[in-house]
Amino acid sequence: MVAVVLAFSSFLLVRWVHSSQIDDADRTLSDQIDLVQGLIKTGSLPTVLKPTGVTTGQVQVISGTNVVAVSPGLASSVRLDVFAAPAVGVQVAHTTTADALGVTGRDRYRVVARTVPSGIGPLTVYTASSLHAPDQAVRTLELSLAIGLPILVILAAITMWFVVGRALRPVDELRREVDAIQGSSDRRLPTDRKATELDQLAVTLNGMLDRISAAEATRRQFLADASHELRSPLASARTMLEVGLAYPDRTDWPTTAGEVMVEVERLQAMAGELLALARVEGGERALSREQFDLGTLVAAEVQRYADPRISVSVDHPTSIEVDRVLFVRAVRNLLDNARRHAREHIEVRMSEVPVDAPDTGVGLVDVTVRNDGEPIAHDQLERIFEPFTRLDDGRSRDEGGAGLGLSIARRIAEVHGGALVALPDTAGATFRLRLPHV
Amino acid sequence: MRVLVVDDEVRLAAALQRGLEAEGFTVDLAHTGPDGLWYATEHVYDAIVLDIMLPGMNGYRVCAELRTRGITTPILMLTAKDGEFDEAEALDTGADDFLSKPFSYVVLVARLRALVRRTRGQVSNELAIGPVRLNIASRRVTVDDRDVPLTSREFAVFEYLVRRADEVVSKRDILDNVWDEAFDGAENVVEVHVHAVRRKLAVDVIETVRGGGYRVRVPA
Numbered sequence A: 001m002v003a004v005v006l007a008f009s010s011f012l013l014v015r016w017v018h019s020s021q022i023d024d025a026d027r028t029l030s031d032q033i034d035l036v037q038g039l040i041k042t043g044s045l046p047t048v049l050k051p052t053g054v055t056t057g058q059v060q061v062i063s064g065t066n067v068v069a070v071s072p073g074l075a076s077s078v079r080l081d082v083f084a085a086p087a088v089g090v091q092v093a094h095t096t097t098a099d100a101l102g103v104t105g106r107d108r109y110r111v112v113a114r115t116v117p118s119g120i121g122p123l124t125v126y127t128a129s130s131l132h133a134p135d136q137a138v139r140t141l142e143l144s145l146a147i148g149l150p151i152l153v154i155l156a157a158i159t160m161w162f163v164v165g166r167a168l169r170p171v172d173e174l175r176r177e178v179d180a181i182q183g184s185s186d187r188r189l190p191t192d193r194k195a196t197e198l199d200q201l202a203v204t205l206n207g208m209l210d211r212i213s214a215a216e217a218t219r220r221q222f223l224a225d226a227s228h229e230l231r232s233p234l235a236s237a238r239t240m241l242e243v244g245l246a247y248p249d250r251t252d253w254p255t256t257a258g259e260v261m262v263e264v265e266r267l268q269a270m271a272g273e274l275l276a277l278a279r280v281e282g283g284e285r286a287l288s289r290e291q292f293d294l295g296t297l298v299a300a301e302v303q304r305y306a307d308p309r310i311s312v313s314v315d316h317p318t319s320i321e322v323d324r325v326l327f328v329r330a331v332r333n334l335l336d337n338a339r340r341h342a343r344e345h346i347e348v349r350m351s352e353v354p355v356d357a358p359d360t361g362v363g364l365v366d367v368t369v370r371n372d373g374e375p376i377a378h379d380q381l382e383r384i385f386e387p388f389t390r391l392d393d394g395r396s397r398d399e400g401g402a403g404l405g406l407s408i409a410r411r412i413a414e415v416h417g418g419a420l421v422a423l424p425d426t427a428g429a430t431f432r433l434r435l436p437h438v
Numbered sequence B: 001m002r003v004l005v006v007d008d009e010v011r012l013a014a015a016l017q018r019g020l021e022a023e024g025f026t027v028d029l030a031h032t033g034p035d036g037l038w039y040a041t042e043h044v045y046d047a048i049v050l051d052i053m054l055p056g057m058n059g060y061r062v063c064a065e066l067r068t069r070g071i072t073t074p075i076l077m078l079t080a081k082d083g084e085f086d087e088a089e090a091l092d093t094g095a096d097d098f099l100s101k102p103f104s105y106v107v108l109v110a111r112l113r114a115l116v117r118r119t120r121g122q123v124s125n126e127l128a129i130g131p132v133r134l135n136i137a138s139r140r141v142t143v144d145d146r147d148v149p150l151t152s153r154e155f156a157v158f159e160y161l162v163r164r165a166d167e168v169v170s171k172r173d174i175l176d177n178v179w180d181e182a183f184d185g186a187e188n189v190v191e192v193h194v195h196a197v198r199r200k201l202a203v204d205v206i207e208t209v210r211g212g213g214y215r216v217r218v219p220a
Helices: A002-041 A132-180 A196-246 A253-281 A294-305 A324-341 A405-415 B012-020 B034-043 B059-068 B084-093 B105-119 B152-163 B171-178 B188-203
Strands: A057-064 A068-069 A089-096 A110-116 A123-130 A290-292 A311-312 A319-323 A348-355 A362-373 A419-423 A429-436 B002-006 B026-030 B048-053 B075-079 B097-100 B126-131 B132-135 B140-143 B145-146 B206-209 B212-217
Touching: A002 A057, A002 A089, A002 A110, A002 A132, A002 B171, A068 B188, A110 B026, A132 A196, A132 B126, A196 B012, A196 B105, A196 B171, A253 A405, A253 B012, A253 B132, A253 B140, A290 A294, A290 A324, A290 B075, A294 A311, A294 A319, A294 A324, A294 A348, A294 A362, A294 B171, A319 A324, A324 A348, A324 A429, A324 B002, A348 B171, A405 A419, B002 B012, B002 B034, B002 B171, B026 B034, B034 B048, B034 B059, B048 B059, B048 B105, B059 B075, B059 B084, B075 B084, B075 B105, B084 B097, B097 B105, B126 B152, B132 B152, B152 B171, B152 B188, B152 B212, B171 B212, B188 B206
Parallel strands: A311 A348, B002 B026, B002 B048, B048 B075, B075 B097
Antiparallel strands: A057 A068, A057 A123, A089 A110, A110 A123, A290 A319, A348 A362, A362 A429, A419 A429, B126 B132, B132 B140, B140 B145, B206 B212
16 A cells, blocks of 8 residues: 555656756756847847857757757757747747767757747747756666665555554453453453553443343342242251151141141242243243233232222223233232232222323323332332342241242333332332333 | 251241151250340250351351350251352351251251261260160160160260260259250259169169269269
8 A cells, every 4th residue: 555655656756857857958948049049139140159158958040941050069960950940939849869869879858949030030949958967867766766665665564563563462462351251250351551542441341341240140149049939948848748757657747738738839939930030031022912901800810819908990991912921920919919018908090191102192001009008118119129029037938928029020011011110108008010001 | 965956947947846856856946047146155055057048147147156256066057049159158157067958857867966976076876884885876775785765855864974974964954955945844854864764774874973963984
């Protein structure tokens, strides 16, 4: 690339030098013609042009084909009129060879001619000067360029290679460091380089690594909690049965069986919740949506509990498009939660939420479940949706559930394009499930 | 042998208590970290079964606290969580053994016995005093190969005395180590049991120390 640019520019340079030399020669010759013209004008043109200020080049004044005046020392075999005389007042210039002029040697010559009027008719003044020096100069220039340019290009290439290599070294180091960081490593990229742009890049990459580590940690925590929730009822059931079988005559089997049953039910509930979570995590694609009347669906679930504390109210009929299994689970989880905490009342309300969405035509509907139990502290309103969180550790797992219910219900809402929140409430606990309706 | 079981799974703890008592252990139960800590510092146990996930204070902290207070009772930790890190952390915190849930009940019992043996510098489950042999795993006593049937409690009293052979053991000590927390009776019950053991053994290995208590020694 650089070579091409340099070659082109040197070519132009040579041409420019060359033409500039020619111009110089022309100017000088032209000046000489002026002098001769002056002599002609005053009618004092000698036959031999003595050195009268005519310093360079050779001059021949020609009329027709006769040489009227000539520079001293110019051999008679030399004829400068190698081209036709121009019209009066016109100056013409040409480049020609020594041979054409009849001069010895192999130089090139520049010939300038001007026709001037005189007392004896139009006279053409031919002047010529050797281009030996300019030609030589150009040749020298060409030679040095021919040698120097490739060297220059090679040097430039080597230098660039070094410079760029050095500039890129920190980038390569960074790349190697990033490569070395394995999946869940705690390693971070050092941020004390001299190049600040790379520092910024390292900081950004470290931020990303932090996020990945945090996600990993959350996942590991979830797995540990889930494993605990599954293994605890299994361990209880197993120990109860093993002890019973070790001392079968001393064991109250009906009681033991009943207690093992409780553990089995715990396991069943836990398995159900984990499977629901797995399904929800499949995202939107995993849903099989159908249209339902919201009020009818919710009322049916409420009826299942046959709990006199629950009351249901609907503002007016609305349709929703949901995955039935998941939606019902969300509603049940909310109701289970309410029943665990409520004293005397649980209110389930369905109401439409006006939304100023211009042309989507999608409004929102709220399903609010409110119980009159212990209010939730303000700083816990979000925490309760975290998996396996139970606000009151003191409550045994049987009463408290495994702690996934609310987090699953929220995920179900989100995957349907809605949301589930716990609203601040000083006299109880209010959960609002908001969904788009059809 | 007196054992403390700390686990918030109530049914599991109750089942363990039933089983261990059938094996001749005396068992106290606690269901929270703070309760477990209190029991472990208030009474002397031969071993503690400690769950990791406890309300109030988790098992690691209870274990660390006990060690800090210089309580060297062997601790076997239980967990239902995943991972080798739990096991390593438990052992590093000061526990002596570790079991993942769900565990095999018979393995738990065997490990408890092994823990107790180790802290007492014993190598096997057999104790011997002169012609008397006790096997603490099978809960059997023989005198010159004659089988001596003792009740669970009698065995426990005798075992305790044999473990502290050549030492003077007070009735209070026996009461604390063989009867559980719930027992509120008089030391007299110890006398009754020692008397029964002596009668059944028919060999003079238990000596009464005036004002002090009892001592087991090799018969002259």
